[in-house]
Amino acid sequence: MTAFPTTTRTPRTATRRSAGVPYSFLAPALLLFAAFLAAPIAYTTYLSLRRTQVTGLGLGAGSRTEVWAGLENYTRSLTDPDFLPSVYRVGAYGLIVVPTMLGLALLMALLLDAGRTRVGTFARTAIFLPYAVPAVVASLLWGFLYLPRVSPFADLLHALGITPPDVLAGSGVLWAVANIAIWGGTGFNMIVLYTALRAVPRDLYEAARLDGASDVQIAWRIKIPIVTPALIMTSVFSIIATVQVFAEPMTLRPLSNTISTTWTPLMKVYRDAFTRNDVYSAAATSVVIALATFLVSFGLLKLVGSRAFHQEDRT
Amino acid sequence: MRKAVLPLAGVLAAALLVTTACGGSDDAGDNPGGKVALTYWSWAPNMDQVVEAWNAAHPDIQVTVYKQDGGDPAVTKLLTAIQAGSGAPDVMQAEYQKIPTLVAADAVADISADVGDLKTKFPDSAWNAVTLGTEAVYGLPQDSGPMMFYYRADIFDSLGLQAPTTWDDYASAARAIHTANDKQYLGTFSANDPGWFAGLAQQAGASWWGIRDNTWSVAVDDADTQRVARYWGALVQEGSIDNKPMYTPEWNAALNDGTQVGWIGAVWSPGVLEGNAASTKGKWKAALLPQWDATTPANGNWGGSATSVTSQSKHKKQAAQFVAWLNTDPAAIKALASTANVYPASVDAAATALTTPPAFFADQPDFYTIAAEASRITTPFTYGPNVNVAYSAYNDAFGKAAQSKQAAAFTEALTTMQRTTTDDMRNAGFTLAD
Numbered sequence: 001m002t003a004f005p006t007t008t009r010t011p012r013t014a015t016r017r018s019a020g021v022p023y024s025f026l027a028p029a030l031l032l033f034a035a036f037l038a039a040p041i042a043y044t045t046y047l048s049l050r051r052t053q054v055t056g057l058g059l060g061a062g063s064r065t066e067v068w069a070g071l072e073n074y075t076r077s078l079t080d081p082d083f084l085p086s087v088y089r090v091g092a093y094g095l096i097v098v099p100t101m102l103g104l105a106l107l108m109a110l111l112l113d114a115g116r117t118r119v120g121t122f123a124r125t126a127i128f129l130p131y132a133v134p135a136v137v138a139s140l141l142w143g144f145l146y147l148p149r150v151s152p153f154a155d156l157l158h159a160l161g162i163t164p165p166d167v168l169a170g171s172g173v174l175w176a177v178a179n180i181a182i183w184g185g186t187g188f189n190m191i192v193l194y195t196a197l198r199a200v201p202r203d204l205y206e207a208a209r210l211d212g213a214s215d216v217q218i219a220w221r222i223k224i225p226i227v228t229p230a231l232i233m234t235s236v237f238s239i240i241a242t243v244q245v246f247a248e249p250m251t252l253r254p255l256s257n258t259i260s261t262t263w264t265p266l267m268k269v270y271r272d273a274f275t276r277n278d279v280y281s282a283a284a285t286s287v288v289i290a291l292a293t294f295l296v297s298f299g300l301l302k303l304v305g306s307r308a309f310h311q312e313d314r315t
Numbered sequence: 316m317r318k319a320v321l322p323l324a325g326v327l328a329a330a331l332l333v334t335t336a337c338g339g340s341d342d343a344g345d346n347p348g349g350k351v352a353l354t355y356w357s358w359a360p361n362m363d364q365v366v367e368a369w370n371a372a373h374p375d376i377q378v379t380v381y382k383q384d385g386g387d388p389a390v391t392k393l394l395t396a397i398q399a400g401s402g403a404p405d406v407m408q409a410e411y412q413k414i415p416t417l418v419a420a421d422a423v424a425d426i427s428a429d430v431g432d433l434k435t436k437f438p439d440s441a442w443n444a445v446t447l448g449t450e451a452v453y454g455l456p457q458d459s460g461p462m463m464f465y466y467r468a469d470i471f472d473s474l475g476l477q478a479p480t481t482w483d484d485y486a487s488a489a490r491a492i493h494t495a496n497d498k499q500y501l502g503t504f505s506a507n508d509p510g511w512f513a514g515l516a517q518q519a520g521a522s523w524w525g526i527r528d529n530t531w532s533v534a535v536d537d538a539d540t541q542r543v544a545r546y547w548g549a550l551v552q553e554g555s556i557d558n559k560p561m562y563t564p565e566w567n568a569a570l571n572d573g574t575q576v577g578w579i580g581a582v583w584s585p586g587v588l589e590g591n592a593a594s595t596k597g598k599w600k601a602a603l604l605p606q607w608d609a610t611t612p613a614n615g616n617w618g619g620s621a622t623s624v625t626s627q628s629k630h631k632k633q634a635a636q637f638v639a640w641l642n643t644d645p646a647a648i649k650a651l652a653s654t655a656n657v658y659p660a661s662v663d664a665a666a667t668a669l670t671t672p673p674a675f676f677a678d679q680p681d682f683y684t685i686a687a688e689a690s691r692i693t694t695p696f697t698y699g700p701n702v703n704v705a706y707s708a709y710n711d712a713f714g715k716a717a718q719s720k721q722a723a724a725f726t727e728a729l730t731t732m733q734r735t736t737t738d739d740m741r742n743a744g745f746t747l748a749d
Binding site: 051052053054055056057058059060062063064076082143144147148149150169170254255256257258259260261262271274275276277 | 387391394415416418419420421425447449451506507526529530531558559560562563564565568569700701703704706707710711714715717718739742743744745746
């Protein structure tokens with residue numbers, strides 16, 4: 001691994017050079033990390049400990065000062081009556097999205113890999129295509145399809161004598177938002193799983209077939225265990241995306257009375273920072289969400305342990 | 316070469332200094348050349364064409380228009396620039412309800428010394444919006460949005476209905492229309508448009524914020540607003556009007572296919588109708604808003620904005636001159652009305668600039684007479700320093716209420732709004748009455 005080019009110089013010069021070189025190669029990355037990740041995180045944490053103090057009417061110069069707030073913003077954001085419901089809502093949304101999306105992705109990857117489908121490339125592209133559609137565009141598109149008065153589906157249902165349900169009203173809205181995420185995410189996860197499947201040596205299947213295993217048995221006994229690490233990784237990505245759900249409900253919000261401005265935790269952050277002009281509470285909530293995401297994703301990886309990262313040990 | 320240019324430049328600069336001194340400018344220290352370049356953020360269409368007339372007449376004060384995205388993004392951008400210490404324009408279009416927020420953030424300048432005597436040029440309600448009821452002047456009213464009632468005259472005629480003059484009439488018309496055809500509604504209660512509801516509360520006599528001595532008061536949950544909330548809650552509960560938000564593809568379709576038979580809009584509504592329901596041209600009529608008490612007519616505002624000078628401007632005096640020209644000069648007002656398609660706030664506007672009705676209401680020659688009356692009877696309303704908080708509370712609380720279709724939920728939503736608004740002000744350290 002440490003194959004350093006052999007040089008004709010004295011060992012002393014070589015070691016001195018080798019000490020500095022890796023750092024100079026790393027420097028741009030470290031600099032970018034510091035400037036665009038570490039510094040903003042530090043600043044957000046600093047802001048989350050501050051608040052503005054108004055004197056008098058709060059009009060005119062100098063009537064607003066920034067003061068130390070301690071953990072006040074954290075207590076306020078965690079005890080906000082809108083915060084916990086938004087967390088539960090995202091939890092329920094995740095329970096719908098993650099298993100459905102990954103289940104579909106796995107099923108489609110297995111079908112494509114089965115080798116019996118002649119439409120391989122086309123099907124792969126067609127399933128992957130929604131991933132290339134930005135979430136906001138996808139939400140606008142689905143929004144049209146959801147609104148009973150403008151939806152072509154509704155016309156179809158009317159023709160069949162069925163009154164189309166108003167999915168943007170009542171509890172249906174959670175499914176409506178989840179559907180957009182599933183539609184957009186399945187293709188990406190399918191490609192990851194499919195790539196993992198293609199990396200499996202073909203002779204494994206041949207051996208299984210010689211032993212008399214059917215396609216379903218091969219899938220269940222060989223393929224799925226082999227792609228488990230990839231499944232775990234896609235689960236982690238999906239969970240992180242779930243915690244960050246924002247664009248879909250934000251885009252659908254104007255179309256519905258059901259989606260509040262604090263429908264998901266990130267929407268609450270957006271509302272506090274840009275609608276209410278209170279960056280301090282928004283910063284506190286952001287820090288809480290970031291920590292939660294960190295804990296959930298690393299907790300999951302810890303839980304499933306070596307299965308995620310040690311593919312080579314298993315094959 | 317260089318040596319020859321310098322004395323010449325010096326002479327020119329001196330000459331320009333003399334000219335500006337004659338013009339009475341005291342800002343010459345900031346701009347030794349005498350020429351001032353101002354930047355202006357606005358989202359009104361074709362504002363650059365309106366400003367061309369000023370630039371032609373004032374070679375020393377050149378204004379460049381930078382087109383912005385609507386109200387909220389522009390305000391966010393301005394507040395960011397103010398916080399950053401640079402990047403703000405000299406002149407800024409600001410919606411009335413955003414002015415207290417901008418003043419609180421020290422983003423707009425008090426120009427009372429330059430334009431204080433222009434008070435009589437504007438209706439009291441608009442003047443109140445730019446002064447917040449204090450001695451300071453935080454901009455000049457540019458356009459106002461007196462609310463108006465729009466209805467499908469053909470459908471009203473076919474049902475033998477008259478345009479409602481009171482809210483009781485409106486309710487019975489709504490019932491009659493929905494009974495005749497259960498797909499049709501006279502209107503919708505939109506939980507997504509806090510400015511719309513604030514206008515209706517204004518008409519009923521409410522003023523959600525107030526300043527007395529050095530203390531703010533909040534009256535979102537007062538008797539006048541409660542009356543409005545109860546009224547709409549009852550109509551939604553009995554199903555006579557719709558509960559879906561405005562400005563959705565569905566609502567556009569409903570305007571177009573005649574299932575929304577009326578709209579409580581504002582003076583700028585013809586543009587929206589033309590864009591969304593072009594095929595219904597000639598079928599609509601405009602009227603004054605229905606009244607709570609027909610003997611003392613009142614009206615509310617939905618929308619409207621002022622032109623303010625920002626606190627970051629280095630040429631506040633020249634900027635104030637431009638703002639005064641833009642909003643009081645007859646030629647400018649005419650251009651605002653005809654080119655930028657706004658309804659100028661100036662009281663002279665109706666006489667000088669608004670003589671022909673908007674194209675969509677070509678058959679209604681008295682359109683601007685009605686609009687002028689609507690503007691005249693608009694009652695003063697003070698916006699507070701956290702309108703944004705109250706408005707987002709409106710979205711959530713009334714969203715739930717409209718969803719539940721329960722009249723009781725509508726007045727409860729007001730209680731929530733009041734609590735959220737006062738809690739926020741107390742948290743920030745404002746001195747509140749009570």
